Structures are given as structure tokens and as C-alpha cells.
Amino acid sequence: MSRNIQLFPVTVSDDNGLLITSPRRYNALTAVLFGGRHRRLLSELVAVGGAVPGDRVLDIGSGPGKLAAALAAAVGPDGSVLGIDASRAMVDYARVHAAAGNTGFEVGAAQSLPVPDAEFDVVTCTFVMHHVAAERRADALAEMYRVLRPGGRLLLADAHPTGLMRAVADVMGRVSRARNGSEKAAAQRDPFLDVDIRRYADTLVGVGFQTPEFRASRYGAGILTARKPR
Template identity: 40%
Template sequence: MSDDHTNVQAFFTARAADWDTRFPDDGPAYAAAVAETGLREGDRVLDAGCGTGRALSALRAAVGPSGVVVGVDLTPAMLDAAVRAGRDGQGHLLLADVAALPLRPASLDVVFGAGLVSHLARPAENLRELARVVRPGGTLALFHPIGRAALARRQGRQITPGDLRAEANLGPLLATAGWTLTSYADEDDRFLALAVRER
């Protein structure tokens, strides 16, 4: 396992037990973001970097009982917390790395990634792997329940010009990985970038 992976695992392992109680009011923001993905009954969706599974119930509601919901995370403690919260009933939970997904090419309609981009070890490569598992015309939703400026304030730091989530950086990054950025919102109460898998 690379140092990047070890660092991500260490960060989230230390926070897994109280993750949900630290941010108890994010549920409606997740549900609103999922609603914007265009998911339909029977669709197949991946929650990439699912953590404690806070998006899973909204994703399951969107695809219905005939749809497929898969949650993938690199950190066992986060998946354990998802199971303790009963969220494993909303989808299949897999311990896996978004850099090498155990999924067939073009097998999904949508990838949902909450707080994902800033934790990717090799962003272009990792976003290309997400593109591999999505059908042409499928959607990538990169979400955070608060925007970049609000998150920076919460963490006591400044936004830097190199922030991958800045629209000027994210659009070209997605394009190199097989995605076209179609909408971008960076407001205090949400961050949501939607992209379409190129045909």
C-alpha cells in the first residue's frame, strides 16, 4: 500500500467512530445532491469513497429496489461504521480502492463521490478509473455538503489557486480523464460538480 493510501486510511480511521455525530445535519444536502444526478429507477450507482455510507439511503431511494447501489471505501473502520449504522442494507459495501475498482467496464450509470477529489492520490488516473466503470453518457457527481470557502474556514486555512475543486482546475482535469464538466456549484451550503462520461 502506498504512503498516500496509508495517510488516507490513518486520517479516516481516526475519525470513523464519531464521523456521523460530527456532521449530523448533512442528510438533506446529500439527498438534494443525489436528486441532481438524474438517477432513475433501476439504475446502477457507485458511491466512491462512501465512508460511513451517508449517501446510501438517498441513492437507494433514487434507484429503487430494482437498482444497484455499491459503496466502496479504502478504510475498514469507515465501512464498519456504515454497518453499525445499518447502512449495509441500502447497498453492497466493498473494501476497495477507487484506483482499481473490482467492477466491469461501463457497468454503472452514475458515480457519486462525496468529499472524494481532495483525497485522490493520483486525481487524473483515479478519475479515469471512475470513467472506466461508467457507461458512455453516464454521470459523475462530485459533492461536498459545504463549499470550498466554508470548508477552508472550518479547517482554518485559505483556498489556494491549486485547489483541484476550483472550476478552472476541475474542468480540464476531468477532461483529461474522459469526462465533460456540465454544471458547477460552489456555494457556502454545498459544492456540486456534475460531469458526463464522454461517448
């Protein structure tokens, strides 16, 4: 079952959580939140994720494909990037606008990735976890572990909000939490809990990852990295 939320271009799905259904409006929102810093943030995410020439990379919740494009440049022609997104609209948009021949996009959910075991050197999942239904987030992290090769690297990122980004994150968090309770109950909780990426550190260790490391980006993101043991 799904329903439209008019304050933001999303559909709420009981199976997949929040699906962004308007790539162009999403791009406009990103421009407002990050301004000229977005390209620098993408470069930082690629560097921190550790993608190098020849790597196979999976970008979960790839949206309009901007991070996938930056990753594709980093891995070069001998590497590859696969973007997975639960929104058909996002996948269609990313396919049309993909510039690199080593990049592909498929429809799929973070909690049931349509890829084989131990397939990737790097997995990225940015500004996505709060969109996944709360009861399926541990499943999504377990899937990330499954598809990484031994020694592979995971990067999770979400808003580390200040200023306008903090206000927008508050709205998005309230929409996400309202799925599981009343608006009144949602309002009584920490409005930024769902976008604090550090909340997944213990779960990552529980599914098998080594102890994660957290860093706060100067560009408004919190970044959590972890490695699958060899």
C-alpha cells in the first residue's frame, strides 16, 4: 500500500518506506540544501569510501545518479558502478542522464538487494537509511554485508544538519516517523534521531562489520564507514 505526501515529492510504501518520486524536485531541493557545496560533498564521499580504479561499487538509493557518476570517475574504465533505487522514476532518470559507460542502474530495495553475495569492493548508501521502513533497516545493513567481498568497505551517510538543512531534516524525519505512530507521538521524539547515522554503529557490528568510524563532514553530512573482515 502507498500514499502520496504532498509536502515533499515522496510516496510512502509499506514495503519500501519513503520513495522519492520526482527527480527534478529532488535535484532542486539538493541545490537549496547544499548550494555549491554539493560537488565537494560528493568528492569527499568518494574519497572517504575508498573507491579506487578497478573497483566494483554498489550505490544503494542512487537517486538521480550524481554520486554514482562521481564513483564511476574514481573507479575508471576497469571498474564499474551499479546504482540501486526503489523508485522507478529515479532509476529511469539516472539511466537517461548517465554519462559513463561503466555505470548501470536497477530498481531494487536496500533490504533485499537483487545482486549476488560478495560482489562488490565498495558499497555506499547516502541520505537513504531514514527512508527505509524502521523495521527493515537491520535487514538493509545485513544485505550490505552480504554483497560486500571480504575486506570490502561500506560508507553510510546522512544529514548532520545545521541551519536550513536542519529544518528540512526535521520535516523529513517527522514524515518518516509518522508511519509508525501518531503525529503527536512523533513530535515528542528527538526530531533528528532518524538522520543521525551513528545510530547504526551497533547494528553494523552485530551483522559482522568491524567497528565503524564516524566523521562529520564540513558540508552538512555525517559519515559512517566500516569494513567487512577478510
